[in-house]
Amino acid sequence: MERRNDISHALVALxxxxxxxxxxxxxxxxxxxxxxxxxxxxxxxxxxxFLDESEGFTFLKQVPNEDEVDPxxxxxxxxxxxxxxxxxxxxxxxxxxEHDASTSEPRLIISEEDIFDMVKAFIPEKTNEAxxxxxxxxxxARVAEMGFLDELKKAEETTYEVRRIIKAAFNADAxxxxxxxxxxxxxxxxxxx
Amino acid sequence: xDYEYIKSLKVNNPALRIISSDSAPLLLSFFHQxxxxxxxxxxxxxxxxxxxxxxxFRLREIYGEDSHKMSAKQYLVLWCDNNxxxxxxxxxxGDEPVYDLTPSVAKAMEWIADLKPKAFxxxxxxxxxxxxxxxxxxxxxxxxxERRIQELERTRDEIDREIDLINKGGYQPFSExxxxxxxxxxxxxxxxxxxxxxxxxxxVRDLDREARHLFVTTDxxxxxxxxxxxxxxxxxxxxxxxxxxxxxxxxxxTPARQQELTELLEGILVLEALEDLAKNxxxxxxxxxxxxxxxxxxxxxxxxxxxxxxxIDDRVHLENKRIMEIxxxxxxxxxxxKNNPPADFNxxxxxxxxxxxxxxxxxxxxxxxxxxxxxxxxxxxxxxxDVSALFSREDIDYGLLSxxxxxxxxxxxxxxxxxxxxxxxxxxxxxxxIAYFEVGHDSERVAVNDETRDIISIFxxxxxxxxxxxxxxxxx
Numbered sequence: 001m002e003r004r005n006d007i008s009h010a011l012v013a014l015x016x017x018x019x020x021x022x023x024x025x026x027x028x029x030x031x032x033x034x035x036x037x038x039x040x041x042x043x044x045x046x047x048x049x050f051l052d053e054s055e056g057f058t059f060l061k062q063v064p065n066e067d068e069v070d071p072x073x074x075x076x077x078x079x080x081x082x083x084x085x086x087x088x089x090x091x092x093x094x095x096x097x098e099h100d101a102s103t104s105e106p107r108l109i110i111s112e113e114d115i116f117d118m119v120k121a122f123i124p125e126k127t128n129e130a131x132x133x134x135x136x137x138x139x140x141a142r143v144a145e146m147g148f149l150d151e152l153k154k155a156e157e158t159t160y161e162v163r164r165i166i167k168a169a170f171n172a173d174a175x176x177x178x179x180x181x182x183x184x185x186x187x188x189x190x191x192x193x
Numbered sequence: 194x195d196y197e198y199i200k201s202l203k204v205n206n207p208a209l210r211i212i213s214s215d216s217a218p219l220l221l222s223f224f225h226q227x228x229x230x231x232x233x234x235x236x237x238x239x240x241x242x243x244x245x246x247x248x249x250f251r252l253r254e255i256y257g258e259d260s261h262k263m264s265a266k267q268y269l270v271l272w273c274d275n276n277x278x279x280x281x282x283x284x285x286x287g288d289e290p291v292y293d294l295t296p297s298v299a300k301a302m303e304w305i306a307d308l309k310p311k312a313f314x315x316x317x318x319x320x321x322x323x324x325x326x327x328x329x330x331x332x333x334x335x336x337x338x339e340r341r342i343q344e345l346e347r348t349r350d351e352i353d354r355e356i357d358l359i360n361k362g363g364y365q366p367f368s369e370x371x372x373x374x375x376x377x378x379x380x381x382x383x384x385x386x387x388x389x390x391x392x393x394x395x396x397v398r399d400l401d402r403e404a405r406h407l408f409v410t411t412d413x414x415x416x417x418x419x420x421x422x423x424x425x426x427x428x429x430x431x432x433x434x435x436x437x438x439x440x441x442x443x444x445x446x447t448p449a450r451q452q453e454l455t456e457l458l459e460g461i462l463v464l465e466a467l468e469d470l471a472k473n474x475x476x477x478x479x480x481x482x483x484x485x486x487x488x489x490x491x492x493x494x495x496x497x498x499x500x501x502x503x504x505i506d507d508r509v510h511l512e513n514k515r516i517m518e519i520x521x522x523x524x525x526x527x528x529x530x531k532n533n534p535p536a537d538f539n540x541x542x543x544x545x546x547x548x549x550x551x552x553x554x555x556x557x558x559x560x561x562x563x564x565x566x567x568x569x570x571x572x573x574x575x576x577x578x579d580v581s582a583l584f585s586r587e588d589i590d591y592g593l594l595s596x597x598x599x600x601x602x603x604x605x606x607x608x609x610x611x612x613x614x615x616x617x618x619x620x621x622x623x624x625x626x627i628a629y630f631e632v633g634h635d636s637e638r639v640a641v642n643d644e645t646r647d648i649i650s651i652f653x654x655x656x657x658x659x660x661x662x663x664x665x666x667x668x669x
Binding site: 015016017018022047059060061062075076077078079080081082083086087090091093094097100101102103105106107109121122123124146147152153154161165168169170171172174175176177178179181182183185186189 | 238239282283285286287288289290401402405406512513515516517519520522523524526527528529530531532533534535538539540541542543544545546547548549
């Protein structure tokens with residue numbers, strides 16, 4: 001009975017979002033222990049439990065089945081991202097890769113100021129710096145809402161931790177989709193110029 | 194130690210820089226007070242900030258407002274710059290960064306501590322230490338068992354002689370001086386050991402960084418890279434540093450040794466000769482300090498192993514490389530699009546959770562029926578509720594209020610409280626109004642008319658509240 005209860009909690013936690021090893025140790029252990037059972041539970045509704053043990057997170061992924069005869073409707077929505085939001089995500093993803101390559105610190109902490117500096121190189125210089133910052137700040141909030149950034153409450157300046165889940169969301173496939181898309185825009189821009 | 198070397202040290206070595214910097218007194222005394230004396234290795238951000246604020250406040254009281262002009266926050270940022278004085282890290286969990294001294298600064302502090310003229314310089318105990326070390330080397334360095342047996346026999350003779358002497362009534366315990374001398378030396382050695390650990394930790398970190406760098410940048414065949422890394426690890430474990438650390442750790446981690454250390458200290462610290470020294474003794478904490486330090490060295494080594502595992506995993510490694518390539522591509526294209534940012538941009542990724550928004554789960558609007566109080570008997574009673582929050586006066590500036598009133602009284606002979614508030618709207622709630630009464634009362638140039646009441650509106654959290662108060666009139 002105890003075990004069944006644990007599994008129910010783990011199922012609900014997954015339905016609600018990403019389960020992290022550090023944030024939800026109890027659910028994490030349950031999922032590790034009963035992975036097969038939990039995965040087959042979600043397989044019924046066209047989902048798959050994506051688990052990255054070394055990064056310490058797990059979440060539900062939509063199994064693509066559009067090509068099947070009788071496709072299930074999607075349970076996990078696609079989230080449209082604006083250009084700036086996408087760019088911020090990509091740059092954060094890059095930061096994380098560089099971070100892992102250079103230090104043994106497990107967490108990547110980044111200040112709002114850092115993000116401003118990263119992004120500014122890709123935005124036409126506007127005279128109105130304040131408006132630009134507001135723009136970027138709004139997009140940072142969107143990225144945080146998606147779960148890729150966590151604001152650190154105790155830091156004196158606005159500071160975020162980059163959640164490692166961004167690695168799974170912006171994997172090679174998603175990134176090359178984005179690169180192809182940009183290729184199209186670039187060609188278009190070149191054609192009308 | 195040639196000219197160029199010293200010259201470059203003066204510029205590049207944080208230990209020398211800190212000693213010659215203008216704010217050395219602040220830096221060193223503060224670091225001593227918060228890190229060395231209580232023997233701490235990590236202090237959370239908020240705590241160190243408030244400690245520093247207190248210290249700055251204290252110094253400004255003594256040396257005037259002009260000394261140490263920067264704020265505590267600015268100092269902290271400056272000291273962490275390039276991690277030259279303080280290293281700032283985020284712990285495994287939690288939102289708050291922690292600070293520790295860098296190895297070079299720890300070294301500088303040791304050196305400064307050494308400069309202080311000592312009450313007495315123990316010469317006997319140190320000479321004996323040298324002798325004992327030499328003896329130990331001679332008796333154990335030789336491979337020949339005969340030699341070792343000879344040595345042991347000599348020791349046995351010595352012991353026999355001492356027993357003999359004691360039996361004849363010639364027992365000579367350590368004098369107080371001899372006890373103190375030895376204790377001070379033990380303390381100094383332990384202190385130095387803990388300080389040196391910051392360096393050991395730094396060395397391991399450096400090794401880790403190098404290895405990671407190698408994984409990412411190199412195009413060499415994986416076999417070569419791994420060989421390089423293992424060789425380096427091998428070198429480290431086989432190096433004097435590595436062996437000594439392992440032996441140290443094994444020694445420290447043996448329960449019997451830990452027990453012995455605890456018992457030794459318990460027995461020694463109560464000695465009368467050490468009464469004044471025992472109070473601020475470093476040794477009782479030293480064990481924990483050493484365990485802490487050793488543990489972080491081990492943790493770093495473990496993380497290196499993790500990283501190694503990932504590197505060996507082909508899939509991850511290739512994916513990483515590919516991802517960096519794509520990201521560079523994206524950056525390149527975004528730069529080209531810089532002045533024509535894509536309109537109607539159409540990119541999306543899968544969300545990371547299913548969307549559950551069940552229409553039927555929403556409840557209908559339910560109107561609250563009016564409460565029916567008929568039939569409820571109202572009884573008189575006393576309730577104890579903490580209403581202090583309502584009247585919080587912590588951040589009310591009495592001086593400011595009094596200035597306002599005086600300002601207005603230059604133009605008017607007398608003025609009522611509502612008129613004052615009309616001019617200066619209330620921002621701090623009911624407490625501010627009460628404060629006006631106090632200010633008036635203290636100045637004694639005030640009339641309170643209990644018969645007449647004034648209505649005052651204040652805004653609390655954006656909502657208007659009305660208060661009825663006795664008429665308060667300020668006069669010149």
